[in-house]
Amino acid sequence: MTATESAESHSSDARETAASTSRGNKLIRLNEQDNVLICCQSIRSGEVLYFNEIQLRIRKPIEVGHKIALIPISAGQRIVRFGVPIGSATRAIEAGEHVHTQNLRGDYMLTHNRDNTTAESNRN
């Protein structure tokens, strides 16, 4: 979908918001306090999506289940999903940016990827 096409689909994306999931929505907000949206259908790089009146330029492909920032988030600020904090931003995040392990860290235990082969490397 090009930016123009997504602008045309602006009305449906813009008006079908909030926790209810309606046909064709690419992004949903689970709670009014959330500062991230959840991707429900794959989004391509370069797409421009609207959520309410907020324009979001998507700069990299986003897969289903991943999060993007709804508003600019500063370093150290809590990321809120389901209306509850799920961790803190490790650096400033722009609206529309992918929110994941590169800029979000849990406030409890750290998560790990396949590069951390030992519990010791996971602690670093």
Add this chain to the structure above:
Amino acid sequence: MKGYLRNDGRIGIRNTILVAYLVECAHHVSRLIVDRSSRADVHLIGFPGCFPNDYSLRMMQNLCTHPNVGAVVLISLGCEGFNRSVLQKTISDSGRPVETLVIQNEGGTQSTIEAGLNHVRALLEKMDQVPMVDVTVSDLVIGTICGGSDGVSGISANPAVGRCFDRLIEDGAICIFEETGELIGCESSMAARATTRELGSEIEAAVSKAALYYETLGYGSFAPGNAEGGLTTLEEKSIGAYSKSGSSAINGLIKPGDIPPGKGLYLLDIVPDGEPQFGFPNISDNAEIVELIASGAHLILFTTGRGSVVGSAISPVIKICSNTQTYQRLADDMDVNAGSVLDGTATIDQVGDEIYENILHLTNGGQSRSEALGHREFILTYKRFEPIGPACLPGR
């Protein structure tokens, strides 16, 4: 719906023979007995360790007397530490036929396999005599687990299971959710749902124990695939996993092998007590499934986003997929597509109802996908637990 009435009064939805090895050294012989029986209702379980362990003995006692199990063949090498006579007595006292073969006494691999197959044949004839009785939802114990969760599991599949749980509990069933290590961050919400303040405190303590345990081991209960599916932090995964529990009051906190005393919702505390000593609480999803079954689960509701394919020995597993992409990619393995919630073609309530219908179908003798594909995974390792405290089951 009809079920199998056991001599101990419990009712099963399957009529399974177990072949159980009591040490890894008896595994191959046991597997060949199961394979050569060529029967879908002969399942393999076992414990690999040679050192004795109270938890594993108790688990094997509960699994071998599970309502879905009608008879057992125990396979011992002969010198292992497992207390086979206690296990045999427990099974026998439950009114189930049981046979024990000791490989060192039988004359080795070949003769034990032959003797085992003869026992299985004889037991199958006895199993045909098990009386059938009416079964309702109020006779069922249903467990739930998530595996390979993704960023939409907590929006689609997990809340749909929660809705199904609420309905099952209304209809008098027992429902069990689990993995306190995947509920870190949800402790105060769970405590508020507990039927007593003291139970709430026990639940909070169980989650603290889990956090400390995983912290000590250096890894939270979070797999690389969770991150690939969009989950970033443990607390994010927790909140999503928690929605499997629905909205009913929490009636009790149990440990593996504790059978809930009455209807309602129970949290299974799977994290061992005391200092970490045997490694990770449950090394893979099937270890959790086995614990749910040891606590009486007739059926397991398994939500997945990345796409798990496992089933289990003893109790069938229903797969509820969180997103349509994975559902289509692994179509043969999935029972329910909760991705329809995201696609806008179904509501959470509708998917919850579909799961409920699947439970009735399986209780009625229908097969889940993993069951039909022959998945009978089983794993049991070492653990240590203290008995639950009196505040954990306020209704008893």
